[in-house]
Amino acid sequence: MAAFAQFSSDLDKDTLKVIERGKRMTACLKQAPNRPVAIEKMAALMFLGSQGFIDKVSVDKVSEFEQKLYEKLDGKYNKKAEAIRTERQLTDDTKALFIKIAEEVVEEMGA
Secondary structure (H helix, E strand, O other): OHHHHOOHHHOOHHHHHHHHHHHHHHHHHOOOOOOOOOHHHHHHHHHHHHOOOOOOOOHHHHHHHHHHHHHHHHOOOHHHHHHHHHHOOOOHHHHHHHHHHHHHHHHHHOO
16 A cells, blocks of 8 residues: 555546545554454444545544544443344444444544
């Protein structure tokens, strides 16, 4: 990815968009040692990243977005997160919930 980035002036918009999303997805995958992320949290983060909902967040703010997302899943949306944990399915309702939370977080961050 870094090799392509140095030629950014030669790349079309779609390619640049893919590279930028890749930077954010890479940031999403970073975890602290011995601190695994719960499946419902990782599902939310990977879904939102792959669907472009983190594209508005600068790369250096991805960890802040992640923490705010996790706080909402642990707090305000805890019962729904528990259902996701037990059902282990990414339903349309689950996707809509993730999108709603992402929009709240992005708005709070002013991204």
